[in-house]
Amino acid sequence: MTKSFDPGPLAPEGPFMSGAAAAPDIDVLEIADGLFRSYAAELNRLREKIEAGETGELKESARLVRDLRAATQMVLEERSKVDKLRKDAAGQVGAGALDLVAARDEIGRRLACLRRAGGG
Secondary structure (H helix, E strand, O other), X not given: OOOOOOOOOOOOOXXXXXXXXXXXXXXXXXXXXXXXXXXXXXXXXXXXXXXXXXXXOHHHHHHHHHHHHHHHHHHHXXXXXXXXXXXXXXOOOHHHOOOHHHHHHHHHHHHHHHHHHHXX
């Protein structure tokens, strides 16, 4: 018995599609770098005000920097989770594969070092 499946002209949808093709390629590290630069500028402005004796905005500025840092951390953690899920969905390919030849060579090298050191 022969069965055939025609998926149709449209791309399949569902939990097994990454959705990466539809999403714009955004460099999260660039965004995080920009945010951290703005944190540094805000902290520098805050330091200058403290040195000048102005402490009125101290609490508000510190809270703002803390909130921005927490938001950036959440974005980076979520990106890491998404990357891990994509990697798991794709399977273990590429650099994650076990290189048995390299492992055997490394074991042989270490055994040779032990033989030389132990005299046996």
